[in-house]
Amino acid sequence: MKGTVTNGGPPAMHGTGVPGLDDVLAGGLTAGCLYLVEGQPGSGKTTLALQFLMEGAARGEPVLYITLSETLDELLGVAQSHGWDLTNVQVREMLPTANALEPDEQYTMFHPSEVELGQATMKMLADVEQVRPSRVVFDSLSEMRLLAGNSLRYRRQILALKQFFAGRQCTVLLLDDMTAGERDLQVRSIAHAVIRLEQLNSDFGATRRRLLVSKFRGRQFRDGFHDYKITHGGLQVYPRLVAAEHAPPRTQQRIASGITALDDLLGGGIEQGTSTLLVGAPGTGKSTVAVQFALAAARRGEHAALYLFDESIATLLTRCQGMGMDLRPHVDAGRISLRQVDPAELSPGELVHAIRDAVTRRHAAVVVIDSLNGYLNAMPDERFLIIQLHELLTFLGQAGVATMLVGAQHGLIGMQMSTPVEASYLADAVLMLRYYELEGEVRQAISIIKKRGGAHERTIRAFTMSNTGIHVGEPLRHFRGILSGLPVPIGAERSG
Numbered sequence: 001m002k003g004t005v006t007n008g009g010p011p012a013m014h015g016t017g018v019p020g021l022d023d024v025l026a027g028g029l030t031a032g033c034l035y036l037v038e039g040q041p042g043s044g045k046t047t048l049a050l051q052f053l054m055e056g057a058a059r060g061e062p063v064l065y066i067t068l069s070e071t072l073d074e075l076l077g078v079a080q081s082h083g084w085d086l087t088n089v090q091v092r093e094m095l096p097t098a099n100a101l102e103p104d105e106q107y108t109m110f111h112p113s114e115v116e117l118g119q120a121t122m123k124m125l126a127d128v129e130q131v132r133p134s135r136v137v138f139d140s141l142s143e144m145r146l147l148a149g150n151s152l153r154y155r156r157q158i159l160a161l162k163q164f165f166a167g168r169q170c171t172v173l174l175l176d177d178m179t180a181g182e183r184d185l186q187v188r189s190i191a192h193a194v195i196r197l198e199q200l201n202s203d204f205g206a207t208r209r210r211l212l213v214s215k216f217r218g219r220q221f222r223d224g225f226h227d228y229k230i231t232h233g234g235l236q237v238y239p240r241l242v243a244a245e246h247a248p249p250r251t252q253q254r255i256a257s258g259i260t261a262l263d264d265l266l267g268g269g270i271e272q273g274t275s276t277l278l279v280g281a282p283g284t285g286k287s288t289v290a291v292q293f294a295l296a297a298a299r300r301g302e303h304a305a306l307y308l309f310d311e312s313i314a315t316l317l318t319r320c321q322g323m324g325m326d327l328r329p330h331v332d333a334g335r336i337s338l339r340q341v342d343p344a345e346l347s348p349g350e351l352v353h354a355i356r357d358a359v360t361r362r363h364a365a366v367v368v369i370d371s372l373n374g375y376l377n378a379m380p381d382e383r384f385l386i387i388q389l390h391e392l393l394t395f396l397g398q399a400g401v402a403t404m405l406v407g408a409q410h411g412l413i414g415m416q417m418s419t420p421v422e423a424s425y426l427a428d429a430v431l432m433l434r435y436y437e438l439e440g441e442v443r444q445a446i447s448i449i450k451k452r453g454g455a456h457e458r459t460i461r462a463f464t465m466s467n468t469g470i471h472v473g474e475p476l477r478h479f480r481g482i483l484s485g486l487p488v489p490i491g492a493e494r495s496g
Contacts, residue, residue, distance in 0.1 A: 017055030020237025039197030205344030227349025309374020
């Protein structure tokens with residue numbers, strides 16, 4: 001089947017009604033072709049099909065939904081659950097009549113497929129001739145497969161449908177619920193493109209859904225899996241982030257934290273387009289330092305976006321206010337956006353989409369992910385974390401965003417500190433906070449372990465938090481072994 005060509009130019013495109021899916025398909029579906037949408041029951045095929053038809057109806061196109069499985073009332077129920085009006089969508093039911101089980105209705109001389117398939121086909125084609133739609137949905141192939149009786153008759157039926165629509169400039173969606181015992185490669189070979197919807201049930205949390213475009217003739221598309229969810233209003237698709245598609249990095253300028261000693265430690269601040277990993281034991285002040293950079297950006301009139309996995313928004317606001325770092329005025333003014341992330345409900349693709357939207361639409365200058373531990377829990381499989389994190393950091397770097405990553409280590413004091421995921425090599429700078437014991441007190445220290453953006457201090461400085469905010473003290477030059485947690489005053493060995 002050939003796509004519709006306008007004025008000798010490229011084939012016309014039909015939007016699917018799902019912006020994220022159009023992004024994956026590089027613009028939508030080529031008009032005048034036959035497509036296969038397959039997925040298990042509950043994956044959202046009917047929802048996607050209705051969005052596709054309503055997109056056409058909104059453009060004034062005649063559209064037709066031919067159902068062999070769901071009733072009109074069931075379709076109206078789906079539409080009502082999303083707040084849709086199907087007034088401009090023509091629906092034709094091809095369901096068995098109520099008296100189909102009567103003895104007089106049973107065939108004796110012919111196989112049912114020889115009669116029922118022919119009758120259903122003639123009725124469907126008559127409806128198409130009457131409506132003359134530009135978009136058609138067949139729901140579903142499972143019923144046609146049963147009516148056909150065998151694979152040869154079924155394939156010939158699909159080929160006949162393809163030939164019938166070939167000259168009618170009609171875009172056709174075939175829905176398949178994949179209830180057959182084996183994958184239907186016959187229709188896959190006939191279809192112009194194949195879109196597969198999957199749903200994954202984890203041991204805990206919400207069902208994860210993802211889609212894959214496994215074939216699209218003559219078109220470049222975004223391959224791989226893309227997360228999506230079914231919400232009120234239809235499917236929302238979150239295209240996989242490909243950092244290479246975005247603009248190269250801009251000139252890097254330093255961003256100050258607003259605390260002179262901390263900026264001196266960092267060699268003047270952190271650079272735009274770089275990522276900083278803050279590591280340390282719980283309670284050492286990692287999140288507070290990250291928030292300080294976001295607050296400094298807001299005070300400059302820039303936008304900062306914070307994604308919280310571990311701490312609630314109310315707790316963060318109260319805690320920061322108690323340290324003289326009042327975020328509320330900036331949140332109310334829209335200079336700081338806070339989002340609570342529930343790893344059990346949010347897919348990794350949706351999180352990346354939210355961060356991408358904050359950068360492209362709200363021009364966020366600082367992005368804080370608190371914490372990597374929570375981000376890890378949002379991933380269905382740990383081995384994909386580093387790959388996706390690398391793409392995200394590359395994208396943020398190219399957008400000139402200063403990214404703050406908080407990583408809580410296992411353990412409190414000592415050299416046997418460990419992190420659940422090794423991400424230090426991805427970060428451009430690593431800021432370490434440590435507890436140490438001295439004179440019967442538990443104290444804190446801060447140091448810069450790595451910084452690609454330029455020179456920085458190699459010292460270990462005292463670090464405290466109070467009701468007046470963050471305080472970075474003088475270098476702890478008179479002690480050895482601070483990072484071990486048990487420092488020894490220099491010269492104590494000789495005096496002993």
